[in-house]
Amino acid sequence: MRDPMPLAEMKNYLGRQEVPSDFDEFWNQQISELPSSFNYTLTPQNFGLTNIDCYELSFQGTNHSTVYAKCLFPKNSTNIPTVFNFHGYMGQSSDWSDLLQYPAVGYGIVAMDVRGQSGKSTDERSVTGNTVKGQIVRGVTSGRDNLFFKDVYLDVYSLIEIIAQQDFVDSDNLAVFGGSQGGALSLVAAALNPRIKKTAVIYPFLSDFKRVLEIGNRDEPYDELFRYFKFSDPLHLTEDKILDALSYIDVKNMAHRIKSPVKLFTGLEDQVCFPSTQFAMFNRLNCDKKMYPLPEYGHEEMHVHVNDMIFNWITDSKIQIKTQME
Numbered sequence: 001m002r003d004p005m006p007l008a009e010m011k012n013y014l015g016r017q018e019v020p021s022d023f024d025e026f027w028n029q030q031i032s033e034l035p036s037s038f039n040y041t042l043t044p045q046n047f048g049l050t051n052i053d054c055y056e057l058s059f060q061g062t063n064h065s066t067v068y069a070k071c072l073f074p075k076n077s078t079n080i081p082t083v084f085n086f087h088g089y090m091g092q093s094s095d096w097s098d099l100l101q102y103p104a105v106g107y108g109i110v111a112m113d114v115r116g117q118s119g120k121s122t123d124e125r126s127v128t129g130n131t132v133k134g135q136i137v138r139g140v141t142s143g144r145d146n147l148f149f150k151d152v153y154l155d156v157y158s159l160i161e162i163i164a165q166q167d168f169v170d171s172d173n174l175a176v177f178g179g180s181q182g183g184a185l186s187l188v189a190a191a192l193n194p195r196i197k198k199t200a201v202i203y204p205f206l207s208d209f210k211r212v213l214e215i216g217n218r219d220e221p222y223d224e225l226f227r228y229f230k231f232s233d234p235l236h237l238t239e240d241k242i243l244d245a246l247s248y249i250d251v252k253n254m255a256h257r258i259k260s261p262v263k264l265f266t267g268l269e270d271q272v273c274f275p276s277t278q279f280a281m282f283n284r285l286n287c288d289k290k291m292y293p294l295p296e297y298g299h300e301e302m303h304v305h306v307n308d309m310i311f312n313w314i315t316d317s318k319i320q321i322k323t324q325m326e
Contacts (some may be wrong), residue, residue: 002269005276006140015280016210017243019253026248027192038162046285051075052103054096056131059162061115062151068120069159072099073108073168081173082108082163083314084189086182089205089221090121108169112159114152117180125151134224144248149206153249156185157192164195175314180273181205184251191254198312199258202265203299208277219272255284262289263313265306267297
C-alpha cells in the first residue's frame, strides 16, 4: 500500500504532533549530564593495509553500556575530515572492506554499532513492559527518561565528541549519512551536535509516530507499537501518554535544531517509513535542504546513483554520475 496521503499534501505536511514545549530543555539537559571526559579505548587493527589506519573504538555509554565502532583513517595524515555512518534497524556496522572508499580520498569514516542490536555494542538498561518485538517501545511505559532510543541518541552525540577530540581529526569538517534507522541517527547527530556540517539521509525511520498509528503501518520495525496496544492496552487508554514519551525521540521534532545542509532521498513507494512521515521532518527543517523523491523506489537499496551522489557531496569528489538528478 502506498502512503494514502497525496504527494501535493505531503509537500506542506508537518506531522500529527507539535514539538513538546520543553523538548530543547530536555535534550540540552541530557547532554549536560554526560561525562566531561569520556572513558574509551581506541585499539589499532593490523589488516596489512599500507595507506589506511584501522581502529576499534569502545566507550562507556549511559547505563554502563558499551558502545563499539569501526574507525578508518588515511595513514600518516593530520586534520582529517571525517564521516559518521549509521546502520539500519536490527543491523550492525558495515564490513571493514565496505568502508574503504572514504579513506581512499582522504576522509576518515566511523561506523557505530547501535547498542542491543546485531553488532558488538551492549545495552545494560533494565526495563519493565513489552520488549518482545523491538526497541521503539523499550522503556516507554516508564516515560521519556527510560526510552531505549534516548540512550542511543546520547551514544551518537558521545561518539562524535570522542572522534572530534582526536588530534588527527579536523573537528570542523564532520559529516553524517545513513538510511532508515541510520538516517534517523544522522538527523539526530546533526540536531544534537553542531559539529556536523553535512547530513545525508535515506528514508529516515523514527518520525511522526502518531501518523504511523493512523496509517496502520504494521511492518516489522513499527509492529511493536501495535503489539503494545493489542496486548497491553487494547482500548488505547494510554495512547496519549505513550505518544507524549515518544515525541522526545521523534526525529521530526529534532528538525528545528539542525543547522547543517541536509540532503534527503525518499522512495515514494516506501511501505516501512511512509513518505508522509519523512516529509513531516523535511518540511520542518530551517537549514539549507534538498529532497530527492524517487517514485519507483520503496524501502530498499538505492543503487541508482544515490550512494555516489552522497559520496560526491560529502567529499567534494567528482565521480561521474549518469543521471538527471543533479
